[in-house]
Amino acid sequence: MDVADLVAAARHCIVFTGAGISAESGVPTFRGAGGLWERYRPEELATPEAFARDPELVWRWYRWRQELVYRAGPNPGHRAVAELEAIGVVKAVITQNVDGLHQRAGSRNVVELHGSLWRARCVECGAVYRLDKPVEEAPPRCPRCGGLLRPDVVWFGEPLPRDAWERAVELASRSDVVLVVGTSGVVYPAAYIPRIAKDHGAVLVEVNVEESAITPIADFFLRGRSGEVLPRLVEEVKKGLGTRRS
Ligand code: BJW
Ligand code: ZN
Numbered sequence: 001m002d003v004a005d006l007v008a009a010a011r012h013c014i015v016f017t018g019a020g021i022s023a024e025s026g027v028p029t030f031r032g033a034g035g036l037w038e039r040y041r042p043e044e045l046a047t048p049e050a051f052a053r054d055p056e057l058v059w060r061w062y063r064w065r066q067e068l069v070y071r072a073g074p075n076p077g078h079r080a081v082a083e084l085e086a087i088g089v090v091k092a093v094i095t096q097n098v099d100g101l102h103q104r105a106g107s108r109n110v111v112e113l114h115g116s117l118w119r120a121r122c123v124e125c126g127a128v129y130r131l132d133k134p135v136e137e138a139p140p141r142c143p144r145c146g147g148l149l150r151p152d153v154v155w156f157g158e159p160l161p162r163d164a165w166e167r168a169v170e171l172a173s174r175s176d177v178v179l180v181v182g183t184s185g186v187v188y189p190a191a192y193i194p195r196i197a198k199d200h201g202a203v204l205v206e207v208n209v210e211e212s213a214i215t216p217i218a219d220f221f222l223r224g225r226s227g228e229v230l231p232r233l234v235e236e237v238k239k240g241l242g243t244r245r246s
Contacts, residue, residue, distance in 0.1 A: 003205055003220050004236030007089060010177040015081050016193050017095045017102070020182020020208060024075040024227035027068060027099055031184050032210075036065075047156045055148055059138035062151045066117050066134035074105035077181070080230035082106035089237060091175075094168045096183060096190045098153050111167050113160055113190050119152035128152060160189060172197040180206045181226050185213035 007013055019029040029035045040061065044050050051058045074082075082105040084090040092109040093102050098117045102110045118131045120140060124147025140149045154160055172178070178197045185191045191213065194204055198217055206218040207229050215221055222229050 002236075003222065004233060004240050006203060006205070006220075007084075007177055007179070007233065008237045008240035010089065012175045013084070013090050013177040013179070014171050014175045014197070015084070015090055015093045015179045015181060016172075016183070016197075017081070017093060017097060017181045018183025018185075019097060021077045021081075021226045022072075022075070022097055022099055022101050023182065024077060024225060025069075025072040025099075025101060027065075027072055027101075029182075031186075046153075048158060051150055051155070055139040055150070059135065059140070059151075062117065062153075063134050063138050066131070069099045069101070069117060070134055072101070074101045075227045077226035077230045078102055078105035078107070080226075080234045081179075081181075083234050084237065085109065087238065087241070089241075090179075092167075092171050094171060094193055096187065098151075111164050111171070113154070113164050113168060113193075115151070115153035115161065117151065117153065120149040121152040122147045123150050124148070165189070168193055169196060172202070173200045175200070175202045177203050177205065179230075180204055180208075180214050180218065181230070182208060183212060183214065 023029055045058055045061050078101050081090065081093055081102065085107055092111060093107050094111045094113060095102055096114050098114055100116060100118050120129045120131060122142035122145060125142060125145045127142060127144050142149055172193045173196060175197045178194055180194050194214055198204055204218045205220045205222065206214055207222045207226050209225060
């Protein structure tokens, strides 16, 4: 059975994504050539300690990323994932990304494991604010209490949002096919998600330009850019569905 037949026949297919799926939108990945951390050290920017030390520097980095994503848009990879959900094949997208591009492409059931660039949270009173555009001041202040706002994302050493994690584990445990797209698979606990699915019997299909920490447990490896591989896969899946239904 080839991958398209497998996906077309799946009863509970989910997609697990990382920064690679947004690369073709012009959003840099974290690791590897051109990655965000070639120029910035993670421990300087994506930790609570970094924020405590220099909130302005951390916010300038996040504002730069917000501006980049604001100007960018979903690419054919995001749209292919949304289409697989629209035709009833994919049940949910579990993403480590904070850019909101899956939702902008039309995906409806998206679990964000690492928070969102488009929310800020007050470190004093805990109020959460939705952002519809990049912040103007860095660091921004809480309109309610004047406290410092922080990006509502998950930094190193912080726990993942409990509801998102529980939904992801439940989806992974019930899945029969997981498309693992554009992630290095080195950041935990997120990287447990494909492993949990595999332990519960799911078939893993990886899409990546290079091998990752997930590749040794993947059943299929589709090498290439997700913006090219996924639209092709969708066309094949649709053909498969047509044949099965006729
Ligand atoms: C393409 C492509 C194209 C390119 N098409 N593909 C177990 C073992 C070891 C360590 C730990 C462990 N458990 C916990 C840890 C510590 C730590 C951790 O994982 N460290 C490792 C790095 C060693 N984890 C944590 O600290 C986590 N918290 C935690 O454990 O809390 C414990 C706790 C419990 C209770 C109370 C208190 C504490 C939190 C981790 C948070 C990670 N946050 C970040 C930043 C988010 C905000 C932001 O964006 O600014 O999340 S780090 C960064 O990495 C970001 C990403 O979501 C995440 C994953 O990266 P991703 O998506 O895989 O990107 P890349 O760049 O790594 O890979 C891109 C891939 O795409 C590559 O494979 C390319 O080949 C590919 N690609 N172009 C297809 N066109
Ligand atoms: Zn506040």
